[in-house]
Amino acid sequence: MSEDIVECYCGDDEDDGTMLYCEKCKKWQHAVCVNWNTFTMPARYICPTCLGINIDCICGTEGDFQHAVIQCSKCHNFQHKRHVGFGIGKNPPYYLCSSCSSNYSGGRNLKIDPILSFFPSFNEKLVPVSVSSIMSANFQIPPGRLLNKLKELTYPITPVNLASTIFMSFKDIIFRTHPTVSYFEYQKDGNHFKPRENINDTLQFIFYSTKAISLMSNISVPQVLQVYDHMSSLLIYKRAIPRSFRAKVDPDPEESKDDEIEASDRADDYVKTKLKPLFFKKPENAALEVVAxxxxxxxxxxxxxxxxxxxxxxxxGYLMDFEEIDQQSHVPDFLTFNVARSNLFVVSSKLKNSPIFLHIRRGLVSNCEIRLFKTSIKGTKKKMLCAGIFATQSIILPNLISYSPADSEKVAIYPGEELVLPFDIAPIFIKPDAEWKYVTDNNEFTDAVIDFDSFKPIKPSQVKADYNTDFKPPDVEILEEYFETSNQKSNQVGETTLQGLFGNSLMINFIIDSKKGKKNDDDDQEIEHLHKTFPRMVPDDTMRCKKSWGFPKYEYNEDYKNPKHLEYRNEWKKICPPIHEKKIKPVVYWNDDPNQFDDVNDKDLM
Structure with missing residues (x-):
């Protein structure tokens, strides 16, 4: 068979653009028609037909391999992600199509840190939990699951564990709608864009929950949001442990060809047809600093x-359409950045150095975003495409900000304030039908006014930019997820919600890595009782419904002594007796003044 045969799924047999050669059937195909580009091209290519990929999608287009697909774990047929409720983000490890979602079981492991001891300044003491502090402040919470959950929490708890408990119980509310459905679609209101109704409901939940936690634990609303942000990052992203706090504002010239963004064919077409990049002279970088x-x-x-x-x-990095990004990995890469109000992503995972933008954290309250612009090439009349981070006003949910002119007098970020990019995608596993309040026609809380000023980011303590450390976060817990086979009735999934992934309840059980504790000779105190003060990180009742998670009760290990996650911070000496054998030096010690740092010596841990 001739090796010059072009036989593509698009029906065009002409050589056009990047071509791929199937090693099995000896035919050429357009790379864009099988969702590959020059940045993701495989070393050896076998076409979908030779791989036996069978598309059985509701769209009825069996030969459309240009859009990202997802495979059913049972029948092994493929469907287009966009037609079964998925959009931006990686494929989940297990997916069941609508016809196979009633009798399948499987499992996976996911690393997560539900106890959150990364915030020592919040964890210095246990506080009694009671809704009386909310009542005394004349702060009314809409009746529903959130209020009921807050009333259930009556035991002493640290502020961070209180915030993380609420987050883990209601994470489906925060990310109730997938980004491709809500973040990228707007409702025109005169000359302004306003969020969809379901996003307004999410805004209200964040407002009421963070305010309630702040009143109950005596920490600020921005600090509660930092816990939400950290938990969200653990649920969404795959992130390497930082090796150094050194970073460059500009990468090496060899790695960034005249600062130009390399774009795939699909991304380039999108830019030309749908985006109107701003034209700048070469802008100067703002004065930035990397801190802890x-x-x-x-x-x-x-x-x-x-x-x-x-x-x-x-x-x-490389500019790609979101459907061109590797869909096989189950955990998204932290080095993938969304271009605001578009389906484009800048993929920076191939950079060899550590430019400063890689250290900007993600959050529910963002004050900057990524945009495309064009600059003139020196000595020519040509323009080159670039990407940059621009300041915006703080807003809870990302990608809902209209561009403000550069000559605006309003200060968006002040000296010492943290830069925060929006979350690019939602977690893979969320329930589409999550609710947090009772909704009625006369619900007085529906149109509540949200105090956005309370969501302004707080300033982190200053640390020298060249601060270097070999610190590694404590071992995360292992979250085991497994399915149970059961026959359940089918529930219809709304078009504006993330398509449910499973037909059966997904059970969760925390397995905590612990070690035996020792007795303190000074005060004759045991550590064993500490496990009783740790919060339940999941709802007490097991929920079983179509396409949803099921949560069993949190089972504590009776031998849960001397928890590792307390060893590396100074709260070890305040909560646990000094019985550990190996002393671990912490990075920094947060004292009562959040604007200062103190160095910690080994003797401080004794």
């Missing part, structure tokens, strides 16, 4: 006032 964040990861702060719409720093 409250969750022990590096973060970036500004050293000057940055106005709304002002350029902050460049972003480097």
């Amino acid at each position: 964040g409250r969750n022990a990861y590096p973060t970036v702060i500004s050293k000057q006032n940055i106005r709304e719409g002002e350029f902050i720093c460049s972003v480097y």
Whole structure:
């Protein structure tokens, strides 16, 4: 058979653009028609037909391999992600199509840290939990699951564990709608865009929950949001442990060809047809600094006032359509950045150095975003496509900000304030029908006014930019997830919600890595009782319904002594007797003044 045969799924047999050669059937196909590009091209290519990929989708297009597909774990047929409720993000490890979702079982492991000891300044003491502090402040919470959950919490608890308990119980509310459905679609209101109704409900939940936790634990609303942000990052992203706090504002010239963004064919077509990049002279970077964040990861702060719409720093990598990004990995890469209000992503995982933008954290309250722009090539009339981070006003949910001109007088980021990018995608596993309040026609809380000023980011303590450490976060817990086979009735999934993944309840059980504790000779105190004070991280009742998670009760290990996650911070000496044999030096010690750092010596742990 001739090796010059072009036989593509699009029906066009002409050589056009990047071509792929199937090693099995000896035919050429357009790379874009099988969802490959020059950045993701495989070393050996076998076409979908030779691989036996059978598309059985509701769209009825069996030969459309240009859009990302997902495979049913039981019948092994493929469907287009966009037609079964998925959008931006990686494929889940197990997916069941609608016809196979009633009698399948499987399992996987997911690493997560539900106890959250990354915030020592919040964890110094246990506080009694009671809704009386909310009542005394005349703060009314809409009746429903959130209020009921807060009333159930009556035992002493640390502020962080209180916040993480609420987050883990209601994470489906925070990410109740997938980004491709809500973040990228707007409702026109005169000359302004406003969020969809379901996003307004999410905004209200964040407002009421963070305010309630703040009143109950005596920590600020921005600090509660930091716990939410940290838990969200653990649920969404795959992130390497930071090796250094050193970072460069600009990468090596060899790695960024004249600062230009390399774009795939699909991304380039999208830019030309749907985006109108802004034209700039070469902008100058703002004065930035890398410091240690409250969750022990590096973060970036500004050293000057940055106005709304002002350029902050460049972003480097490959520009791709979201469907071109590797869909086989189950956990998204932290080095993948969404271009605001578009289906494009900048993939920076191939960079060899550590440019400063890689250290900007993600959060529910963002004050900057990534945009495309064009600059003139020196000595020519040509324009080159670039990407950069621009300041925006703080907003809870990402990608809902209209562009503000660079000459705006409003300061968006102040000196010492942390830069926060929006979350790019939602977690894979969320329930589409999550609710947190009772909704009635006369619900007085439906149109509640949200105090956005209370959501302004707080300033992290200053640390020198060249601060280096070999610190590694404590071992995370193992979250085992498994399915149970059962026959359940089918529930219809709304078009504007994330398609459910499973037909059976997904059970969760925490397995905590612990070691035997020793007795303290000084005060004759045992550590064994400590496990009784740790919060339940999941709802007490097991929920069983179509396409949803089921949560069993949190089972504590009776031998849960001397927890590792307390060893590396100074709360070890305040909560547990000094019985550990190996002393671990912490990175920083957060004292009562959050604007200062003190060095910690080994003797401080004794």
